[in-house]
Amino acid sequence: MTIQSAELLVTNGTVLTLNDRDERIENGAVAITGEEIVALGRADGFSDWQVGRTLDAGGGIIMPGLINTHTHAAMTCFRGLADDLHLMTWLNDHIFPAEAKLDREKVCAGALLACAEMILSGTTCFCDMYLFEEAVAEAAKHAGMRAVVGEVLYDFPSPNYGPVEQGFAYTEALISRWQADPLITIAVEPHSPYLCAPDLLCRAADLARRYEVPLVIHLSETENEVRQMVEKYGHSPVAHLAELDVLCANLLACHCVHLDDHDITLLRQFDVKVSHNPESNMKLASGIAPVPQLLDAGICVGLGTDGCSSNNDLDLFGEMDMAAKLHKVATADPTVMDARTMLRMCTIEGARALGLGKITGSLEPGKRADLIVIDTDKPHLTPMYRPESHLVYAARGSDVTASVINGRVVMADRSLMTIDVEKAMRAVRRITAEIRG
Ligand SMILES: CSC[C@H]1O[C@@H](n2cnc3c(O)ncnc32)[C@H](O)[C@@H]1O
Numbered sequence: 220m221t222i223q224s225a226e227l228l229v230t231n232g233t234v235l236t237l238n239d240r241d242e243r244i245e246n247g248a249v250a251i252t253g254e255e256i257v258a259l260g261r262a263d264g265f266s267d268w269q270v271g272r273t274l275d276a277g278g279g280i281i282m283p284g285l286i287n288t289h290t291h292a293a294m295t296c297f298r299g300l301a302d303d304l305h306l307m308t309w310l311n312d313h314i315f316p317a318e319a320k321l322d323r324e325k326v327c328a329g330a331l332l333a334c335a336e337m338i339l340s341g342t343t344c345f346c347d348m349y350l351f352e353e354a355v356a357e358a359a360k361h362a363g364m365r366a367v368v369g370e371v372l373y374d375f376p377s378p379n380y381g382p383v384e385q386g387f388a389y390t391e392a393l394i395s396r397w398q399a400d401p402l403i404t405i406a407v408e409p410h411s412p413y414l415c416a417p418d419l420l421c422r423a424a425d426l427a428r429r430y431e432v433p434l435v436i437h438l439s440e441t442e443n444e445v446r447q448m449v450e451k452y453g454h455s456p457v458a459h460l461a462e463l464d465v466l467c468a469n470l471l472a473c474h475c476v477h478l479d480d481h482d483i484t485l486l487r488q489f490d491v492k493v494s495h496n497p498e499s500n501m502k503l504a505s506g507i508a509p510v511p512q513l514l515d516a517g518i519c520v521g522l523g524t525d526g527c528s529s530n531n532d533l534d535l536f537g538e539m540d541m542a543a544k545l546h547k548v549a550t551a552d553p554t555v556m557d558a559r560t561m562l563r564m565c566t567i568e569g570a571r572a573l574g575l576g577k578i579t580g581s582l583e584p585g586k587r588a589d590l591i592v593i594d595t596d597k598p599h600l601t602p603m604y605r606p607e608s609h610l611v612y613a614a615r616g617s618d619v620t621a622s623v624i625n626g627r628v629v630m631a632d633r634s635l636m637t638i639d640v641e642k643a644m645r646a647v648r649r650i651t652a653e654i655r656g
């Protein structure tokens with residue numbers, strides 16, 4: 220008889236696989252070796268395994284880590300700086316002037332704090348658009364997080380690279396530097412059709428196609444944006460991208476709040492993925508994305524927080540709860556966006572949206588070991604008829620006790636292994652003085 224072995228066994232919990240069959244394993248365990256899940260099943264099935272380290276889930280829930288499909292991680296530096304404003308006032312009068320004061324070190328500090336907040340609230344993977352993204356990639360790598368990162372490209376000079384020509388060069392350098400990294404994927408990220416001329420959009424799409432990397436953009440976020448685009452180009456933002464041949468399966472379109480039926484047909488036709496950011500859309504009063512319609516059309520939708528200056532946190536548990544309830548009230552239909560749909564949106568569908576569906580987003584042998592443990596021994600999680608219900612409607616990020624990313628334990632007993640959280644908070648507090656000054 221061969222002795223089976225695992226370097227790490229996460230055991231004694233209800234395992235939610237979020238795989239195609241949505242399996243739930245009571246008294247379950249997940250065996251990990253190196254970066255990968257090697258087996259999962261009932262915990263007693265592993266009693267004769269040789270195990271290096273055991274992580275006891277204490278009777279809680281073991282599930283795939285959450286995936287945040289749209290962040291501007293370093294915007295932790297601007298949390299609470301400017302609230303209660305329209306998007307364009309918020310951006311032009313407050314955020315862009317503050318961002319002009321950023322540099323590589325500040326972005327690195329802001330992103331590291333974001334990683335601490337994300338790991339502590341159950342996120343294992345995020346997709347980021349910002350300035351000085353090399354620093355974001357380094358922060359994510361330091362934190363041990365999986366990330367898709369891309370330098371923002373737009374028509375005006377960037378505080379990082381200057382004119383956009385150099386933005387393309389910077390993006391290509393990022394792609395070649397991080398090509399073989401197990402955690403970091405580089406994306407091409409034009410900001411939006413309203414800040415990017417047609418030529419920039421076409422070049423960005425060509426670059427993403429050439430390197431087979433994700434293409435990420437803000438799209439149809441506000442009514443004003445749609446009006447402007449129709450006046451300027453005679454098309455909606457989605458139809459504008461279709462005209463330019465930018466719509467494709469590796470495009471992640473963030474927000475997609477103001478869509479007409481033709482836009483939805485186009486998104487489906489080109490298999491475009493959508494990132495839904497309900498809290499940011501609510502806070503900036505941008506509107507309500509037609510997510511139930513997108514799902515009915517068969518479009519892949521992931522969940523995102525957007526930057527935490529328009530949210531104002533990075534807790535995806537809160538985001539799932541908000542999204543589920545927002546769409547119920549918007550459609551006057553309590554059956555839409557049920558708990559299962561929300562959990563899938565935040566895990567496997569998020570992974571698919573980022574082009575990572577084959578490696579993460581569900582617990583299956585052969586996939587990377589990206590998982591979290593939730594402590595359910597809490598008054599607000601008692602009793603528990605259905606774990607899926609609690610995860611969406613009752614749990615908070617602070618209920619997450621452990622996190623494993625790419626096979627590495629990055630948090631246990633709510634202690635971060637990779638980040639000195641006190642130091643990370645101090646660094647960002649120091650930056651706020653400069654931002655204010
Ligand atoms: C420089 S990277 C990204 C750029 O986008 C700004 N931003 C943050 N949130 C939003 C949003 O909801 N819509 C459009 N632009 C947004 C961010 O401040 C950065 O300047």
Ligand SMILES: [Zn+2]
Pocket residue numbers: 289290291437473525526
């Ligand atoms: Zn955004």
